[in-house]
Amino acid sequence: MRRYFPILDWGRSYTRATLANDLLAALIVTIMLIPQSLAYALLAGLPPEIGLYASIAPLLFYSIFGTSRALAVGPVAVVSLMTAASVGQLAAQGTPEYLGAAIALAFLSGLMLLAMGFLRLGFIANFLSHPVISGFITASGLIIAAGQVPHLLGISAGGHNLLEILTAIWAALAGVNPVTAALALPTVAFLFWSRKRLKPLLKARGVPDVLAGVITRAAPVMAVAATTLAAWGLGLHAQGVAIVGEVPKGLPMPTLPPFNLDLWAQIAVPALLISVVGYVETVSVAQTLAAKRRQRIDPDQELIALGASNIGSAMSGGFPVTGGFARSVVNFDAGAETPAAGAYTAVGMALATVFLTPLLFFLPKATLAATIIVAVLSLVDLGALRRTWAYDRADFAAMAATILVTLGVGVEAGITAGVILSLFLHLYRTSKPHVAVVGQVPGTEHFRNVDRHAVVTAPDVLSIRVDESLYFPNARFLEDTVYAALATNPGLRHVVLMFPAVNAVDASALESLEAIVARLKDQGVQLHLSEVKGPVMDRLKRSHFLEDLTGRVFLTQYDAMRALAPELTARTLAAGRRDTLRAVQ
C-alpha cells in the first residue's frame, strides 16, 4: 500500500513547521507558474487557460503518488513543443479536434507511464543516453526560441523544424508590426538582464539573499504586469499588438478524452516519445534534488506518479505534463519539504483560474513569447558538443545526429534518430568485445596480454581472455576469433578460454561455444575454460555443454597451464623467481 501511496509515509510526520515551509514554497512557485503555464499552452498551440488547467490536477496527483519531496510537475517547454508537433499533424490549431488530440495525448501518455510503472519498466529511460537527451533539448530549445520570434515581431510564421521556421520568418519580415516589436524586444532584454544581473544587484544593495532570489524569479510576473498595463493604458491592441483576450473564468470541468481508436493509433508513437522524454526529465530532476538532501526516489513509482499526473491533466482538460527543472529547483530552494507543497501550489493555481483570468485580457502574447525565449535559451548547451567530441566520438555522433535531425526534420524524427543511432553504436561496440591472448608473467602465477607484457606461452596451448559477457551481439565474434587463431596456429592442441570478466553466457553464446567445441574436436584440439564465475557455471550445468566439452574447467588460469604445460609453467615460475632473486641480490 505504502509503495504506491508515498503520501502515507510522509503524511504521518507532517508538522506545523513543515506546513509553513511548504506554504511559502507553494506561494513562490505559484507566482512563477502563472506566466509559465500560459506561455507553454501558447507554445503547444492551445488556449492559455489550458496551461492553467494543466497546473492544477497534475500537482494534486503528484503529491499523492510522487516520491520526490521537491518535484513540481506541469507544462514544460520541450514536452509542449512535442505536443504541438504531434497534434499539429492531426488537426488545425484552434479547432476542438486539436484540443481533443492534445487531451488524448496526455491521457494515453499517462496510461503508458502507469503501465510502465506497474511493470517496473523504469529502465526504459536508460535507452535515452545523456548525449541524445542533451542534444535533443538543445535542438528543441533552438526550435522553440525561433518559433517564438514571430510573436515578438507581430508576424505570422511557423514550421516543424528550424529551417522551415527561419524561411517563414524571412518571408514574413516585411509585415513586422513595429509596435509589437517595440514592446517585445525591451521585454526580452529585461528578462535576460534580470536573469543574469538582478540578483547580484539586489544583494549589492543589501537585499537578503532569499528575497533577492524571489524577486529575480518574479521578473517574468513583473514583465507580464507592466506590458499588460501598457497594452491596456495605451490601447496597443488597436495598433496591432496581439493580446490574450477573453480567458474563460473558473475551474476546469471534468473531461473525458475522445475515445477514437484511429486517433489513438496515430498518437501512440508521439505519446510514447513524450512519456519517455518527460520521464527522463522528471527522474533526472527528482534524483538531483533528492541526492542533495540524502533522500531517495523510487524510479518505478515516479512512473506511476507521472502517469497519474498526466491522466489527471487529461481528465481536467489539460495537455501532457512532466516534472520541470526550473520550477522544481525554485520549489526546492524556497524550502519545500514534502509533496504537499505541490498540492498547495495547485490550490494557488486554482485560485488564479477563478480570480486572475479577467486581468489577463490585455496581456500581450509577445510577452509570453519573450518569457519562453529566455527560459528555453538556458537549455541550449552547444558546448556539450565539444566536450563530447573530446571524450567519445560515438557519443558525439549520436548527439550531433540528434541535433541535426531535430533541427532539420523535427522533434519526433530527431529523438527517434538519436535513440536508434545510440543503440546501434552501443550494440556495435559490444559486438566487438576486447579479447586478449594471454601468457604467464615469469616468476608469478599471473597471466597477462601477450601484446602488452613480456610473458611466456606454450606453443600448443592458446589462452584467450574474454573481457565481456557473452551475449548474442558478440557470440559470432568469439567464434571468428577462435577460428582465426585455429587457422594461424597449426600446432595447436589446447585452447583455454579465460572467463574472469564473463558475467553471463546467453543461449546464442552457448551455441557458439558448443560450435567451437565441436569444430575444435574435428581438428583434434581440446577446449578448456578457466576462472568461470559461479552464476555462469550454474547456468552451464543446466545445459549439455559441460558433457560435450572436450577439455576441463579450471578454477584458475594457473591451474590450467600447470595441467596442460606443466614443465614450461613450472620453469617460467622458477625462472622469474631466479631473475627476481638476482635483481634483489
Add this chain to the structure above:
Amino acid sequence: MRRYFPILDWGRSYTRATLANDLLAALIVTIMLIPQSLAYALLAGLPPEIGLYASIAPLLFYSIFGTSRALAVGPVAVVSLMTAASVGQLAAQGTPEYLGAAIALAFLSGLMLLAMGFLRLGFIANFLSHPVISGFITASGLIIAAGQVPHLLGISAGGHNLLEILTAIWAALAGVNPVTAALALPTVAFLFWSRKRLKPLLKARGVPDVLAGVITRAAPVMAVAATTLAAWGLGLHAQGVAIVGEVPKGLPMPTLPPFNLDLWAQIAVPALLISVVGYVETVSVAQTLAAKRRQRIDPDQELIALGASNIGSAMSGGFPVTGGFARSVVNFDAGAETPAAGAYTAVGMALATVFLTPLLFFLPKATLAATIIVAVLSLVDLGALRRTWAYDRADFAAMAATILVTLGVGVEAGITAGVILSLFLHLYRTSKPHVAVVGQVPGTEHFRNVDRHAVVTAPDVLSIRVDESLYFPNARFLEDTVYAALATNPGLRHVVLMFPAVNAVDASALESLEAIVARLKDQGVQLHLSEVKGPVMDRLKRSHFLEDLTGRVFLTQYDAMRALAPELTARTLAAGRRDTLRAVQ
C-alpha cells in the same frame, strides 16, 4: 584487389584433380537443385522457370566473390516464403507486377548487402540472436508445410499465417481432388522414407557409402520422374491433377528491375529483413563448413558475394537467393574444393533450362509440394524450445514470441518482433549489471563480495565492485546503487569504485560518475577509483573528471584500503596470517 575477388586467390592454384572433384560435386548438386528450384519458385508464387533462372547467375557471381569453398547459393525455402509474403501484398500472383516486384526485391536486397559489405557492417547479423533465428525458421517451416498441403489435396487455399492457412484448408476440404491426393500422399511418404531409410538400406545391400548418399539425395528427382511419367501416361491432368505445363525454353534474358520509387519504398523493409535473414543463414552455413577443413571465410566479403548474387539473380529475371544449408552440405560432402564447383553447377542448370524444360510439362505441382514439405519439416526444431527454456528464460521468451507472432501474424511481423524483443531483453539485462560490495579477505590482499565471503570492511569506507562496462543503459543504475548506499550508511566518508571489469565508460556513464562525485561531495564523502584499466584511464584523462574527483585513483583495491583504513587493513592482513599459521601448526 584480392580482398574483393577471392577467385584470384584460389584460381591460381587450380589443378586437374581439383577440377575433377569440383565437376563431380557440381553434377550431384545440379541433380538435386532442379526439383528444388522449381519447388521454391512455386513457394514464392512465381512461374517454375524463375527458380531455374535464380540458380544460374547467382552461382556464377558467388564463385567470383565468395570466400566459402563449398557454399551453394540459390532459392531457399524461408527466403522464398518471405518473398511471397512481401510481394503478395503488392500484386496478385501471376501478374507481371508480381514478378517485377520479386525481381526488384532481389535487386534491392542485393544493393543493401553490397552496401553493408563495403561499409563492413557484417555485425548487423548479430542482432538476430540464435533463439530468434531458430524460432523463426521453425515457424516458417510450419507455415511453408501447411501452405503446401492444398497442393497435395488439389484444393486452393492460402493465407499469410498458420491460422489463415489452416482455416482456408478446412473450408476448402470438401473440394479435395482424390486423384491428386492419391498421387501426392504416397509421394510424401516415399520422400520421408527415403530421407530416413534409403541410405542405410542401400548400405546394407552393399552399395558403397558415397553412392548410397548420392542415390538418397536423388530421391526427389526419382519422385519427379515417376510422377511426371504417371501424369503423362495416365492422362492425370484431365482428372484434375495440376501440372507445371509449358515452361519457356532457353536461357534467361538480361532483365532490369522496375525502377519505381514507390515500389522500392514499399519493399525496403522486406528487402532488409530478407537480406539479414539470408545473410545469417549464409554465414552460418559457410562458417560451419569452413571450420570443418580449418578454412576461414570473411564475413564482410560474404555480404558482397551474396549482394552480387542477388543482383545477378535480379538481372537475369530471378528472385532473392541465399546460401542454402542442404545443398551446401551436399556440395561439401560430394567433394567440392573451390567455388568453381558452383560455376559448374550454374552451367548444369543452364543446360537444364535449355534441354529439360519440355520434360517438365507433365510434372504434377503436387510432387513439388511434397518435396518442399519434406525439406522444410527437417528445419522444424520444437525441441529447441525446451532446451532454451531450461537454459535461459529471457532467450526462451524471445524464441516463443518469434514463433507465435510468425505463426499467428506472419513472417515479417515475427522476425521483427523477435529482434526487437531480444534487443530489449539484452538492454534490460545490461541495464542491471552485477555490482558487489567487497571486503578484505583476512590474511590476504584480496577483496571479495561481502555477501559470499567472510570478509572485513571498514565502517566509513564503502567499496563497490562493478562487473560490467559502464554504458548509457546502466549509467543510471550505478547512480541508484551509490545513492542507495549513501542513504543507508550515514557514517560514510569514502566510496571506492573498483573497476577491474570495466572495459569502457561512455559519455553518459561519465556524466553519472561526475554527478556521483558532486553529490557525494555535498555530503562530505570522497569518491575514489581502483583498478582502472589503461584504456579507460586514457579516456578519463581527456575529460574534467579526474580534476573534479574528490578522491584518488588507486592501482589496486589493497592500495586504496591501505590509504583509507590503514590500521584495519594491516590488522586484517596480519590476523588472517595468524589464523593460517595456527591452522597449519
